[in-house]
Amino acid sequence: MPSLRRxxxxxxxxxxxxxxxxxxxLSRRDRRRFExxxxxxxxxxxxxxxIRMTIQLTGGIEPEDLSPQARADLTELYRRWRSE
Amino acid sequence: METxxxxxxxxxxxxxxxxxxxVARYQQPLVRLARSMVPTQAVAEEVVQDAWMGVVRxxxxxxxxxxxxxxxxxxxxxxARSAGAxxxxxxxxxxxxxxxxxxxxxxxxxxxxxxxxxxxxxDRLDAAVWAPILRTGLDDLPPRQREVVxxxxxxxxxxxxxCTVLGISGGNQRVLLHRGRTRLREILEDELRKA
Numbered sequence: 001m002p003s004l005r006r007x008x009x010x011x012x013x014x015x016x017x018x019x020x021x022x023x024x025x026l027s028r029r030d031r032r033r034f035e036x037x038x039x040x041x042x043x044x045x046x047x048x049x050x051i052r053m054t055i056q057l058t059g060g061i062e063p064e065d066l067s068p069q070a071r072a073d074l075t076e077l078y079r080r081w082r083s084e
Numbered sequence: 085m086e087t088x089x090x091x092x093x094x095x096x097x098x099x100x101x102x103x104x105x106x107v108a109r110y111q112q113p114l115v116r117l118a119r120s121m122v123p124t125q126a127v128a129e130e131v132v133q134d135a136w137m138g139v140v141r142x143x144x145x146x147x148x149x150x151x152x153x154x155x156x157x158x159x160x161x162x163x164a165r166s167a168g169a170x171x172x173x174x175x176x177x178x179x180x181x182x183x184x185x186x187x188x189x190x191x192x193x194x195x196x197x198x199x200x201x202x203x204x205x206x207d208r209l210d211a212a213v214w215a216p217i218l219r220t221g222l223d224d225l226p227p228r229q230r231e232v233v234x235x236x237x238x239x240x241x242x243x244x245x246x247c248t249v250l251g252i253s254g255g256n257q258r259v260l261l262h263r264g265r266t267r268l269r270e271i272l273e274d275e276l277r278k279a
Contacts, residue, residue: 010192015182019262023243025254043194047183049202053209054269058218058237060211078103078140 009037014044018051088152096143107136110153113239114160120222120230121164131167135160150248157235157249182266201276214272221271222264229264236261 009017014037020026021034038045086105094102114135118128138159146155189195201209222230222238235246247257 011194012188012192019258043198046198046200050269053202054265055237057211057214061215061238075104
């Protein structure tokens, strides 16, 4: 592990910046510090990958299809509204 | 596939089929979002019906400054909020830390190396396998975190869209998203360790 200078991030700080980093919301200075930390720290690289994987898997939660009954109910609702 | 705007134009002309198509497109995301905000499935479905009525009644007022989807979700959120905030079975503790502080040593560095589970075979990280576990994890998140994670990571809205839908700032949105994603990561980690 390389010796840390004062301005360097430690892991516990780096993990708090992951979402801001992925959203492009870090200042340039913070982004550079974060990226410098990642280059030096395989565990934080793993952590970032795990968050990316979590996002990907969360995105895989599939909506159930609309049941024919639910569709019929809503069509009925629309017709009632139209006839008001 | 017709765009939302094309369907809206037809709907304004009283085209029932356009309404049914819009409903088919958005019903499930709406129910899922509503479900994250109200206590029961039945209330969620009522809130969604109510939101659709809000759509047909408010059609003339929709100016297209935001996307239809953003406008629709915002109507839903307003209806769900007035239908009463969800009372969780237990109030989840809002963690101040993305990662349990015990995972770090006194210098703030990882005390033990992380498992490299992102390198697992595709099989073990199949989305279909994890969907039920993540769904349960989502249900257990504090409500505001859950709303943001559902909109961003399940429905795929942008940061700006989520802020518009929920009426929160970008910074607030990212804090909630970060806490929520962090918790879901932890759940995956725990499950993969058990496996």
